[in-house]
Amino acid sequence: xxxxxxxxxxxxxxxKLIRKGEWLNDTMGVAxxxxxxxxxxxxxxxxxxxxxxxxxxxxxxxVLDVTEPGSPVPALLAPxxxxxxxxxxxRVFKNGEVIDEPSDITKYWRDDLVxxxxxxxxxxxxxxxxxxxxxxxxxxxxxxxxxITNVNCIPxxxxxxxxxxxxxxxxxxxxxxxxxxxxxxxxxxxSPIQIGYAENIGIKDLDKVDFxxxxxxxxxxxxxxxxxxxxxxxxxxxxxxxxxxxxxxGFTFVSDCRDEKFAVI
Amino acid sequence: xxxxxxxxxxxxxxxKLIRKGEWLNDTMGVAxxxxxxxxxxxxxxxxxxxxxxxxxxxxxxxVLDVTEPGSPVPALLAPxxxxxxxxxxxRVFKNGEVIDEPSDITKYWRDDLVxxxxxxxxxxxxxxxxxxxxxxxxxxxxxxxxxITNVNCIPxxxxxxxxxxxxxxxxxxxxxxxxxxxxxxxxxxxSPIQIGYAENIGIKDLDKVDFxxxxxxxxxxxxxxxxxxxxxxxxxxxxxxxxxxxxxxGFTFVSDCRDEKFAVI
Numbered sequence: 001x002x003x004x005x006x007x008x009x010x011x012x013x014x015x016k017l018i019r020k021g022e023w024l025n026d027t028m029g030v031a032x033x034x035x036x037x038x039x040x041x042x043x044x045x046x047x048x049x050x051x052x053x054x055x056x057x058x059x060x061x062x063v064l065d066v067t068e069p070g071s072p073v074p075a076l077l078a079p080x081x082x083x084x085x086x087x088x089x090x091r092v093f094k095n096g097e098v099i100d101e102p103s104d105i106t107k108y109w110r111d112d113l114v115x116x117x118x119x120x121x122x123x124x125x126x127x128x129x130x131x132x133x134x135x136x137x138x139x140x141x142x143x144x145x146x147x148i149t150n151v152n153c154i155p156x157x158x159x160x161x162x163x164x165x166x167x168x169x170x171x172x173x174x175x176x177x178x179x180x181x182x183x184x185x186x187x188x189x190x191s192p193i194q195i196g197y198a199e200n201i202g203i204k205d206l207d208k209v210d211f212x213x214x215x216x217x218x219x220x221x222x223x224x225x226x227x228x229x230x231x232x233x234x235x236x237x238x239x240x241x242x243x244x245x246x247x248x249x250g251f252t253f254v255s256d257c258r259d260e261k262f263a264v265i
Numbered sequence: 266x267x268x269x270x271x272x273x274x275x276x277x278x279x280x281k282l283i284r285k286g287e288w289l290n291d292t293m294g295v296a297x298x299x300x301x302x303x304x305x306x307x308x309x310x311x312x313x314x315x316x317x318x319x320x321x322x323x324x325x326x327x328v329l330d331v332t333e334p335g336s337p338v339p340a341l342l343a344p345x346x347x348x349x350x351x352x353x354x355x356r357v358f359k360n361g362e363v364i365d366e367p368s369d370i371t372k373y374w375r376d377d378l379v380x381x382x383x384x385x386x387x388x389x390x391x392x393x394x395x396x397x398x399x400x401x402x403x404x405x406x407x408x409x410x411x412x413i414t415n416v417n418c419i420p421x422x423x424x425x426x427x428x429x430x431x432x433x434x435x436x437x438x439x440x441x442x443x444x445x446x447x448x449x450x451x452x453x454x455x456s457p458i459q460i461g462y463a464e465n466i467g468i469k470d471l472d473k474v475d476f477x478x479x480x481x482x483x484x485x486x487x488x489x490x491x492x493x494x495x496x497x498x499x500x501x502x503x504x505x506x507x508x509x510x511x512x513x514x515g516f517t518f519v520s521d522c523r524d525e526k527f528a529v530i
Contacts (some may be wrong), residue, residue: 051316055330066320127298184530186451
């Protein structure tokens with residue numbers, strides 16, 4: 001199946017294909033306009049501390065939905081979804097090490113697990129493009145560029161770590177527009193955290209990414225940095241939990257909600 | 266001590282007076298421009314479910330700070346404060362019944378308690394007034410008018426209940442401005458949930474308030490309703506916890522943060 005066939009489907013239709021095993025590739029650009037979310041599943045005995053970590057670091061960790069302990073159903077974002085089967089690829093960690101990258105996590109599910117769905121910048125990427133602000137990794141059909149900064153997150157319980165950011169090269173005359181557009185969406189990382197000065201947040205070389213791939217930056221463009229949903233995953237890995245399950249990078253959860261639902265104005 | 270002496274103090278200065286027992290009255294209008302917050306303290310064994318209740322109902326329950334379990338220090342809002350002594354009056358509940366209304370809760374504190382500070386509309390009341398939108402209960406020096414609506418909150422664990430709203434009479438020509446101004450502050454209830462049609466949310470008689478007191482409404486004014494921080498208290502009372510402590514209505518926590526910190530744009 002070609003990804004182009006998935007662009008105009010609804011979130012529910014895409015999830016059905018994923019659940020049947022007919023789409024096991026990445027979700028970038030599918031179900032255009034439907035909110036995508038990052039996944040982090042942790043045991044209940046640390047779920048409060050993880051949720052407090054998210055509250056203390058709302059720009060990288062905007063919580064969109066939390067399941068009932070033991071339930072894989074995200075009732076707010078997609079009440080008919082099942083988080084154990086509806087993502088195309090997962091990562092399973094034990095004590096901070098990847099032990100599996102399956103397309104179904106039914107066999108790992110436990111009654112004490114709590115799933116968090118965390119806002120993903122895909123929501124505002126679509127808004128930027130509609131407003132004429134280019135989004136390079138979509139234009140070039142490659143991976144977003146992500147960096148671990150020297151900015152410390154505020155810790156909570158066993159969760160701590162540095163802020164991870166994604167970078168978008170924005171033409172000078174559209175930088176303010178990009179700030180305005182993304183400010184409307186505090187639920188999906190919101191406004192940028194740094195405009196132009198990579199070294200100010202500890203990034204020495206834009207070609208050396210920590211996740212994803214480097215991006216082409218044109219002479220008339222400024223690198224703009226937004227808090228990234230990889231941050232809570234890094235914090236959770238640092239915590240070396242006995243079990244943690246996340247989405248595989250780029251293989252996110254596609255919800256029933258329209259992006260505009262999360263706009264505050 | 267007269268309240269007028271407290272208007273131009275900082276949050277820290279007001280808390281010092283409260284801690285020394287020199288101000289044990291309400292906090293409405295004190296430390297102008299400093300963010301005030303509602304308090305809800307619950308045992309750790311239900312804290313995750315309470316925090317999920319707040320996430321599911323963000324308009325009435327915007328969480329501004331959560332303490333480490335067992336610690337009374339709100340590190341984000343006021344790292345030098347002590348939530349057991351720094352509010353002028355508390356309410357202590359056992360199994361949903363008020364058992365005490367002290368000005369200090371040191372003797373009730375336990376190592377398993379978690380304190381939540383929840384956004385309070387006082388933050389945007391100040392913004393409304395500065396922009397020329399009258400706030401009746403401040404003008405008339407009386408209590409805000411609050412109503413229990415027929416809107417169900419989304420439950421979580423033992424927490425459930427109806428949405429409580431506060432009402433402000435707004436002149437017709439300023440209603441849109443009031444929506445715009447309060448939309449900037451999703452962290453303190455944000456935009457209104459109903460403009461004008463009280464019966465649409467189950468309020469039959471504006472003179473019959475459930476909390477506070479009724480307000481004068483002029484012929485050129487529209488009743489506008491905002492989600493209210495009493496909502497999570499009602500939900501927590503419905504849960505009949507073995508111990509729960511809240512602020513006494515109108516006697517809120519005064520933080521070190523400036524209101525504008527919570528503006529998203």
